[in-house]
Amino acid sequence: MHIHNLSKENSILNTFMSEIRDQVIQKDSMRFRRNIERIGEIVGYELSKTLNYKNQIIHTPLDKCNVPVIDDSIVLCSILRAGMPLHNGLLNYFDNAENAFISAYRQHKNNPESFDIIIEYLACPDLNNKTLILADPMLATGQSIIATFNALKTFGTPKNIHVISAIGSQVGVDFVNSKFPKTTHLWIGAIDKTLNKKGYIIPGLGDAGDLSYGEKLQK
Ligand SMILES: O=P(O)(O)OC[C@H]1O[C@H](OP(=O)(O)OP(=O)(O)O)[C@H](O)[C@@H]1O
Numbered sequence: 001m002h003i004h005n006l007s008k009e010n011s012i013l014n015t016f017m018s019e020i021r022d023q024v025i026q027k028d029s030m031r032f033r034r035n036i037e038r039i040g041e042i043v044g045y046e047l048s049k050t051l052n053y054k055n056q057i058i059h060t061p062l063d064k065c066n067v068p069v070i071d072d073s074i075v076l077c078s079i080l081r082a083g084m085p086l087h088n089g090l091l092n093y094f095d096n097a098e099n100a101f102i103s104a105y106r107q108h109k110n111n112p113e114s115f116d117i118i119i120e121y122l123a124c125p126d127l128n129n130k131t132l133i134l135a136d137p138m139l140a141t142g143q144s145i146i147a148t149f150n151a152l153k154t155f156g157t158p159k160n161i162h163v164i165s166a167i168g169s170q171v172g173v174d175f176v177n178s179k180f181p182k183t184t185h186l187w188i189g190a191i192d193k194t195l196n197k198k199g200y201i202i203p204g205l206g207d208a209g210d211l212s213y214g215e216k217l218q219k
């Protein structure tokens with residue numbers, strides 16, 4: 001797996017990262033969603049440099065010119081709920097992408113420290129020979145993204161895979177690195193030290209789904 005840790009380089013991305021982590025600023029849910037969306041836009045721009053391009057002749061009012069344009073068929077797949085703002089950011093740049101949505105949530109067993117990933121909803125186009133972008137802002141244990149990848153296998157074999165996340169834990173990154181094809185790219189805003197007993201990233205930011213859309217009842 002090619003791991004691109006975008007916080008290693010100074011850029012405006014780190015301003016948005018600081019705001020989604022900040023316990024005061026993150027309480028403004030509209031700003032939180034917009035910052036995640038802006039992270040999606042920046043990552044979309046960065047990963048666009050690795051795509052395939054073809055020359056297109058463009059007629060300006062004065063002459064014609066050759067412009068390289070994206071030649072890959074892109075499918076954006078996001079994990080509900082927290083993936084929605086990241087999805088919007090990517091879709092802001094990849095105008096013609098096809099879209100897939102999957103629901104994955106943690107179902108706790110008898111204690112808060114152990115859980116299964118439950119997938120109930122999946123809508124996905126044909127993935128054969130496409131460029132698949134899997135987006136989820138939090139890569140904690142890595143179980144949700146792996147469960148998603150496995151569930152998508154019946155929809156075809158993508159040509160390339162890009163996994164996008166705002167914050168990951170080192171164990172989660174190591175886990176997905178061991179499960180995805182070696183050619184996969186991981187684009188990540190930051191890789192944090194550890195997970196707590198409930199599987200939350202430390203220092204992380206808290207619960208990305210709740211910060212975007214409000215607290216949900218645990219059932
Ligand atoms: O790497 P993992 O250990 O699988 O954890 C990451 C998952 O947890 C969060 O979703 P959550 O279950 O909180 O659902 P939500 O989006 O509805 O809040 C997050 O958006 C990921 O999907």
Ligand SMILES: O=c1cc[nH]c(=O)[nH]1
Pocket residue numbers: 082138140199200201202204205206207208209
């Ligand atoms: O730290 C975490 C882990 C899972 N889901 C989140 O939203 N945050």
Ligand SMILES: [Mg+2]
Pocket residue numbers: 082207208209210
């Ligand atoms: Mg959540």
